[in-house]
């Protein structure tokens with residue numbers, strides 16, 4: 001097999017509704033690094049009424065959106081929820097941002113107190129806050145890898161993890177998941193959830209390379225992706 005034959009198929013979940021902060025840039029970042037090691041990245045929008053077959057994808061992006069878009073997406077997501085959960089339980093890598101992150105959990109409460117059901121693919125839940133939002137720059141540190149990630153948060157939801165998940169990082173600067181327990185985002189299997197807006201993988205090349213490696217090892221387990229990716233320089237913005 002020549003290098004050009006490697007490819008990753010990305011599902012952009014509800015990308016026409018949940019892309020408020022240019023989250024598509026996460027796919028561009030993934031492609032940017034993948035091309036450097038001869039891997040093609042193609043993406044496909046999966047939106048309202050579309051089928052989602054977990055076997056047809058190697059990576060997924062579920063971006064951020066506001067309460068309104070989430071309330072439209074949430075019922076449709078129930079329709080494909082079992083397949084999204086199967087993708088996750090089969091170690092499919094997902095980057096889920098803010099509204100998308102919330103919808104993979106058990107439920108979230110909108111600013112107006114309406115409860116919206118998630119698909120419960122992770123045992124997390126999101127409460128609201130009466131009068132304020134968490135807005136500003138965030139820096140977190142992942143305690144397992146020592147990596148730092150930088151981003152910008154803008155959310156009213158306060159997310160809580162269970163013992164089955166671990167945070168993407170501990171807050172160094174900012175509020176993170178809920179402003180109380182010092183956690184930001186989530187890692188569950190190969191799901192990476194976060195409140196970091198804009199393309200987190202563009203800003204944090206170290207995380208992009210980490211997720212790319214997970215996706216490639218899962219799809220092509222006999223190739224030494226770690227060595228190939230060691231020659232790629234992560235970029236930071």
Ligand code: GLN
Pocket residue numbers: 063064065066067070097098099100102110154155156157158
């Ligand atoms: N419902 C979300 C909130 O907590 C929307 C977050 C987002 O994607 N900006 O505000």
